[in-house]
Amino acid sequence: METSAITRVPDPGAGGSPPSAPRWLNEEERTTWFTFASVLLRLPGALDAQLQRQAGISHFDYIVMSTLSESPGRTLRMGSLAVMAESGLPRLSQVVGRLEKRGWVTRTADPTDGRSTLASLTDEGWDKVVETAPGHVEEVRRLVFDPLTKAQLKRLTELSRRIMITVDPEDRCLR
Numbered sequence: 101m102e103t104s105a106i107t108r109v110p111d112p113g114a115g116g117s118p119p120s121a122p123r124w125l126n127e128e129e130r131t132t133w134f135t136f137a138s139v140l141l142r143l144p145g146a147l148d149a150q151l152q153r154q155a156g157i158s159h160f161d162y163i164v165m166s167t168l169s170e171s172p173g174r175t176l177r178m179g180s181l182a183v184m185a186e187s188g189l190p191r192l193s194q195v196v197g198r199l200e201k202r203g204w205v206t207r208t209a210d211p212t213d214g215r216s217t218l219a220s221l222t223d224e225g226w227d228k229v230v231e232t233a234p235g236h237v238e239e240v241r242r243l244v245f246d247p248l249t250k251a252q253l254k255r256l257t258e259l260s261r262r263i264m265i266t267v268d269p270e271d272r273c274l275r
């Protein structure tokens with residue numbers, strides 16, 4: 101049986117020995133990892149395709165606008181929005197610029213901190229989120245919730261939280 105780089109033991113003569121041997125994945129772990137990685141890679145693409153097809157926006161556009169729609173005054177500092185959207189500021193700035201051109205978001209200087217910029221969802225942006233949300237939630241339901249039982253969904257939440265606490269122990273939203 102062929103092994104992958106994730107399970108194979110490297111040739112010890114190929115560049116020295118590491119300080120400690122890697123804990124290679126066994127077959128069960130390898131199967132779990134590749135299945136989970138497939139979900140991580142394919143689910144965003146499936147959601148993006150649905151949003152492009154039905155609303156003419158990307159999944160990331162929707163994340164930005166829906167995050168703003170749920171914020172007080174439909175406004176957030178760009179830095180806070182970047183954190184909430186799991187994005188870097190350069191990417192977020194590009195997307196917000198594109199959303200500005202469509203009339204869905206505006207940017208203004210933060211009157212309480214001149215170093216910060218505020219992003220605000222416009223009334224037209226709000227209308228776009230309201231129009232887009234039903235199709236998006238139906239796709240999320242179809243792809244994630246419908247195939248699972250209530251017990252499986254509860255377990256998925258627990259497992260996801262456990263993994264995210266390892267990935268980002270400072271994220272207080274996960275507790």
